[in-house]
Amino acid sequence: MDLGSNREGSSPVALSAAAAAAIRDAVRQSGHIEACGLLLGEPGRIATATVARNVAAEPTHRFEIDPAHLFDQHRQARTGPHAIIGCWHSHPNGRAEPSKTDRTGVSDESWLWLIATADGLTLWRPVHEGFTPVAIAATDL
Secondary structure, eight states: OBOOTTOOSSOOEEEEHHHHHHHHHHHHHHTTSOOEEEEEEETTEEEEEOOBOBOOSSTTTOOOBOHHHHHHHHHHHHHSSOEEEEEEEEOTTSOSSOOHHHHHTOSOTTSEEEEEOSSBEEEEEEETTEEEEEOEEEEOO
């Protein structure tokens, strides 16, 4: 599975093996529904990936992280070792790059966006009205 290690655009971001495994497992289990969750860590390091319920009206083509999950993770981040640094979601029938829907869905340009497919994981940073690729460095943090 490709980890997007040849991406250019900014400094590589370390992705823990546990976070990558959690995302891959959720993608496998989600079938044709977009799986989604949050990325926790610190700048330059993704330590954990949470798995959230997708509450989008059209979960086969869109993702919306369950607000209860988002609220809970924000609360935990205030006292825990990791901050929320981004989100992830899958493209079950698409490519591992931001879609037009993704481009219009950015609400926080400081967040990283990880996109997962059956073939790989890619990481992106929102810029203006688009995204720039970010290299992933696999690690066992």
